[in-house]
Amino acid sequence: MDALVLEEKLNLSLRDFPIEREEKLGPRDVRIKLHTVGICGSDVHYYTHGKIGPFVVREPMILGHEASGTVLEIGSEVTTLREGDRVCMEPGIPDPNSRATRLGKYNVDPAVRFWATPPVHGILRPACVHPEAFTFKLPDNVSFAEAAMVEPLAVGVHAATKARIKPGDIAVVLGAGPIGLVTALSALAGGCARVYVSDLAEKKLEIAESLSRAIIGVQVGKDDLAERVKRDTDGWGVDVLFEASGSPKAASTVFEPLAPGGCVVMIGGQSDPISYDTGAAMIREARVENIFRYAHVFPRCVAMLSSGAIDVKPLITRKFEFKDSVRAFEIAASAPPADVKMQIELPQ
Numbered sequence: 001m002d003a004l005v006l007e008e009k010l011n012l013s014l015r016d017f018p019i020e021r022e023e024k025l026g027p028r029d030v031r032i033k034l035h036t037v038g039i040c041g042s043d044v045h046y047y048t049h050g051k052i053g054p055f056v057v058r059e060p061m062i063l064g065h066e067a068s069g070t071v072l073e074i075g076s077e078v079t080t081l082r083e084g085d086r087v088c089m090e091p092g093i094p095d096p097n098s099r100a101t102r103l104g105k106y107n108v109d110p111a112v113r114f115w116a117t118p119p120v121h122g123i124l125r126p127a128c129v130h131p132e133a134f135t136f137k138l139p140d141n142v143s144f145a146e147a148a149m150v151e152p153l154a155v156g157v158h159a160a161t162k163a164r165i166k167p168g169d170i171a172v173v174l175g176a177g178p179i180g181l182v183t184a185l186s187a188l189a190g191g192c193a194r195v196y197v198s199d200l201a202e203k204k205l206e207i208a209e210s211l212s213r214a215i216i217g218v219q220v221g222k223d224d225l226a227e228r229v230k231r232d233t234d235g236w237g238v239d240v241l242f243e244a245s246g247s248p249k250a251a252s253t254v255f256e257p258l259a260p261g262g263c264v265v266m267i268g269g270q271s272d273p274i275s276y277d278t279g280a281a282m283i284r285e286a287r288v289e290n291i292f293r294y295a296h297v298f299p300r301c302v303a304m305l306s307s308g309a310i311d312v313k314p315l316i317t318r319k320f321e322f323k324d325s326v327r328a329f330e331i332a333a334s335a336p337p338a339d340v341k342m343q344i345e346l347p348q
């Protein structure tokens with residue numbers, strides 16, 4: 001059966017790909033039939049630019065890393081999963097013996113192999129082999145579509161964890177894309193009383209505000225975020241600011257709405273070095289955190305989707321059949337303002 005292959009920049013095809021016939025099932029692996037795969041900004045970026053930073057697509061590569069599916073087969077030493085289990089998968093596999101992994105920071109292991117990051121193939125294909133340790137069983141009340149949102153949600157939950165949110169904190173999220181919105185939901189689930197979300201696009205802010213009455217949209221270019229925050233907090237500022245826009249301009253202003261002693265979490269990727277105001281950071285004794293993907297977060301995300309602590313369903317704005325996945329990527333590359341997350345469903 002076919003896979004969605006990025007042949008080179010701006011050239012996608014649905015075609016037979018030999019990877020599945022080559023993939024061996026190890027004793028602690030499971031074979032998974034893919035069900036739903038989300039289209040991520042990084043997949044789209046590889047499609048439109050052929051690279052992200054140092055990762056360059058030099059050979060045809062299968063796209064996709066946000067996935068859910070069903071276990072088809074288990075390795076001889078697998079104990080926690082069985083055939084027929086519905087699962088979601090964490091896409092980055094570290095070296096289990098590396099120093100970073102042994103320190104519990106496997107996401108920053110330089111040897112990590114991450115789906116759809118050259119030269120590692122993604123999972124827009126019928127089936128894949130994955131380690132049991134990075135495959136998570138779904139409760140019956142979590143759908144395949146929600147489960148394919150666990151990967152982006154994990155970024156938001158990891159960011160909220162790094163921020164060390166306390167109940168009643170007030171937060172700002174810069175950027176109302178998928179990551180900005182899952183971060184806002186994670187901040188609320190972590191105890192924030194209120195989250196301001198800023199973006200240029202009015203439509204995205206409408207979606208943000210529809211998620212919770214504790215989310216307040218602030219339109220860049222129309223409202224002044226720092227002024228608005230000051231007005232609402234008696235001039236004090238917010239406890240936490242999440243930078244999820246990836247815009248150098250937005251990132252240069254991160255300390256303006258921040259309260260003394262507050263925390264900034266940098267989430268959005270920047271392709272070039274950026275500058276920010278260290279003087280403004282100093283007078284606040286601001287704490288700055290950086291995150292790279294996530295670690296040990298998937299089970300928490302699954303638990304929150306199951307309990308209803310977080311609802312990602314409103315973020316899934318469009319679905320495509322696998323046979324239409326080239327068109328799905330063309331649409332995603334045009335960045336429609338009313339869409340948050342587009343997903344592709346594989347034939348079952």
Ligand SMILES: [Zn+2]
Pocket residue numbers: 040041042065066151152
């Ligand atoms: Zn992603």
